Every structure is written in C-alpha cells, then in structure tokens.
Amino acid sequence: MTRRGILAVDEGSTGTRATVVGEDGVCGPSFYTAVDVVHPESSRVEQDAAQLLERTVDVARQAIAWAGENGVAIAGMSVCTQRATAILWDRETGRPLAPAVVWQDSRYADELAKLAPEWDPVLWARTGRPVGTRAPFLWAARQLDQLDVPADRVLFGSVDTWLVWHLSGRTRYVMSATNAVAFGGYRLREHAWDQEWLAALGFPASLAPPPVDDDGDFGYTDPKLLGIEVPIAAVMGDQHASLIALGALTPGQGTCVHGTGTFVGALAGDEPPDGLGEVDGVLCLVGWRSAGHSRFSLEAYTSTTGSALRWLTEDLGLFRSAAEISELAAAQPRSTSTWFVPTLAGLRTPVQRPGARGLLTGLSLATTRDAVARAVLDGIAHAVSDTVDALRTTMNRPVTRLRAGGGLAASDVLLQSQADFAGVEIERAADSATASLRGAAYLAGVRLGVWPSLVEAVAHQGKGEVFEPRLPEDERRELRDRWQDVLAVSLS
Structure with a gap:
C-alpha cells in the first residue's frame, strides 16, 4: 500500500539535508551535502547563494528518488533554513548579485552600536529584539548603491525567500514569519515590516519581501527542478521547526x-x-x-x-x-x-x-x-x-x-x-538529530491533512x-x- 510523506529540506549554515517524513512521523534516510562558508575578513562571513540552491535541489532529488523506490507518495514539501542570512539576486537571470551574507557576519557591528541608544527601546517594544550586531537591511542598502543592475530587477530576501522563489518556478516572492522575525525589523503584533527602521537603515521598504504564515502560500514545486509538482506547504526557520518537533x-x-x-x-x-x-x-x-x-x-x-x-x-x-x-x-x-x-x-x-x-x-x-x-x-x-x-x-x-x-x-x-x-x-529527545526536518514537515503535513494536528504529529516520536x-x-x-x-x- 502506498504511504504518504512530506519531502523535508533543511538548508543549514554548513550543510543541506533532505529526507521524507512518513505518516508515522518517522524520517526515511537523510541525504546530506556540505555547503561552503567563506571568511574574507574576521568580521565577514559569506556563502554562495547559487551553491545553496544547487545543493538543496541535489539532496531533495535524492530523497524523492528514495520515496519512489519505497512506495512513498510525496504529498507536499517543507523547507527549514538557517536564519538571517541575506541574499540579493537578479529577477531576470535568477543569479546572485553578491555573496550571501551569513547570520554570523558582524561587519556593521560598530555602526549599529551607534544606533542602539536611540533605537533599542523602540525595537524591543515593536520587534522583540534590540539593534544587535547584524542588519541584513543595512547590508542590502549599501549593496544597492554599487549594483550595475536596474532597480526593478533586484530581489532581496533570506535563504527561504531565495529557495522558494526558485523552487516555485519563480512564482512566489515571500518570507516566512519565523525567518522574518530573525531578520530584524519585523513587527511582532502587526506581522509587517517596521517602515521607520528600514528607512533609518536606508533600505527601500518596497524591496522587502512580504511576510507570510509559516504554512502559507508558497506555491508548488517546479517539476523542471525536482521532477514533481507538489505544494510547498510549510517554510520555517530551523530553531522554530525544532521547537515544534521537540x-x-x-x-x-x-x-x-x-x-x-x-x-x-x-x-x-x-x-x-x-x-x-x-x-x-x-x-x-x-x-x-x-x-x-x-x-x-x-x-x-x-x-x-x-x-x-x-x-x-x-x-x-x-x-x-x-x-x-x-x-x-x-x-x-x-x-x-x-x-x-x-x-x-x-x-x-x-x-x-x-x-x-x-x-x-x-x-x-x-x-x-x-x-x-x-x-x-x-x-x-x-x-x-x-x-x-x-x-x-x-x-x-x-x-x-x-x-x-x-x-x-x-x-x-x-x-x-x-x-x-x-x-x-x-x-x-529520542531523535533530536532530525528535529528541524520533522518540525517543518509536521506543520506542512497538518496543513495537507497528513496529520490532524501538531499534537498528534509530535505524539509519534x-x-x-x-x-x-x-x-x-x-x-x-x-x-x-x-x-x-x-x-x-x-x-x-
């Protein structure tokens, strides 16, 4: 008898994994490949966004092949990602316009520290976090001044924005709520970007991808990339996915x-x-x-x-x-x-x-x-x-x-x-190694009717x-x- 499962991808800071989470809540084999992290200077941490996409697609295809060989029908896809890594790319070519800036990057820490006395009280109340030592929007604002690309061709977002845009056949340009909140500048109660903070950083608010629910509309997978067309039913930050799975x-x-x-x-x-x-x-x-x-x-x-x-x-x-x-x-x-x-x-x-x-x-x-x-x-x-x-x-x-x-x-x-x-x-936890994979898959599976609720999905472990x-x-x-x-x- 054919079983249903969720194709689950976890794109992390140092590697990308994929598996299929079955109706019994158990993961199939995990397919993994490392991703490169570059440190051009002590305060700079970068990655190649094209490599992130390529290796994510590669492990996802391996998991899809395993499902086909083992009688598992993939009902949908879930994606969880490293948080607060920023990417700029060209809408027409789909290629990155600069190296991705990883969440550990602190090149603007001193500059942000000067903003903290004025903005920390404001941001704590609105976004649940202070100015901090990194600001993807500030990095993007500086990059925009140097790009030799028309402004209407520039897209910007986190790793989940980048992956979903490609995986959906370039039809969905959004950011999940759990990734948005880690990006900074996300107003907790309004589920919206803080226009004043983005302006203070010199970033055009029109370029910020709309935040959506973690089990919102992320489109369908592009069969040209993955060989299947199923709903991308949940997208989350990795620690948030672990919160659910655990x-x-x-x-x-x-x-x-x-x-x-x-x-x-x-x-x-x-x-x-x-x-x-x-x-x-x-x-x-x-x-x-x-x-x-x-x-x-x-x-x-x-x-x-x-x-x-x-x-x-x-x-x-x-x-x-x-x-x-x-x-x-x-x-x-x-x-x-x-x-x-x-x-x-x-x-x-x-x-x-x-x-x-x-x-x-x-x-x-x-x-x-x-x-x-x-x-x-x-x-x-x-x-x-x-x-x-x-x-x-x-x-x-x-x-x-x-x-x-x-x-x-x-x-x-x-x-x-x-x-x-x-x-x-x-x-x-009995199986913590796959927690981020399973947590996002559980949220996707509840949306698609694989499990009636998160409580029942988690009860399988x-x-x-x-x-x-x-x-x-x-x-x-x-x-x-x-x-x-x-x-x-x-x-x-």
Missing part, C-alpha cells in the same frame, strides 16, 4: 538544542511577554504562525558550549574527546571549589558582555583531570541554566519541561546538572530518558548563588 506546544514547555553553542527556547503564548528587554540576550520570536495567528516564543543563546569541549580536546589536547570528558566527570562528585566559566567568546545572558573571557579557577596541586572535567560540564550547565532563568523571568511563568537534543545531550552528567541547576525536568532535579531547593540556590559570584569574577 514538543514545545504549550506555554512554558521548551527546548534545549546543544551544538557549537546552545539555544534554549520556550513557547510564551499568544501575545509577546511584557518583560522584553529586561534581561540581556532574551529575544521574542514568532514560534510559528499559522492561519493568521502567531504563537510567540522566547529564545536565548549560550555561545560557547560544544565549542568549549572542542577547544579543550582539539586545540589544547587536555582530553581525547567530549565522551571522555563526560566519562571522567561521571566519576567525580560535584565541587564547590573548582569552577569553569565557558565565556570563551563573550557573554550574552544574563548580561551582554562581548569582551568577557573564560575562567578556570579554584585549582590546587590536588586538582585532578576528573575534577576539571566535572567543573567543565557543571560550568556549561550553569551557563545554560542562566538562559533558562532568563526565559522564566521574561515570560513571568515557569518553564515546565525542556526536551534536549544535539551533540552534548549525549552526556548524562551534563543533563543531570542542567536539571539540578535549572530546577526543571529535562528529557533527552518515542519518549526519551528523563532527568529529574535531585538537589533540594536550598542546595540548588546556594550553588546558583556561588556560580553568580564566580561569573562576576570572570566579568571583572
């Missing part, structure tokens, strides 16, 4: 995705919280938007978690692997004298300090490698718990559960420490191991207070 569907439920850094997100509800801007580094986003209705989420980021372990293992050679760090830490009781503060690339939360540096303190001749390993994982757990506390404070409601995924989530020691320090149950807080509240508070003292020393 089951954060009720306010207070959240996710913790460990990669190079760690994203902690939580569903906030049907309105943006009142406390935006009170804690550094907590952004308000559209968790997802469907049927003209936005579900808002909060997000905070710890920049040095997985990269801290890579630094300790690959750069310093103090340990053989992240797995060894976890193994050594498991044999060592928690210490109140040896501490590691993983601010190796600055600090965002609870205070914004780009120049903050890491700290390993409380060492003596009796300090062992086991003790250092334990301090490293506990330090990461404390830093991530700071973001959980920040979300809790901002949305003025408890975080009731976190589902964790990503490489570091393999460490029992880390997840138990996170549960202890944050005072919240943490579940290791198995339950993972649960880590309950073990520390009494007074001990938890004492350790968290001591952590704040150590953190203050590193900031000084």
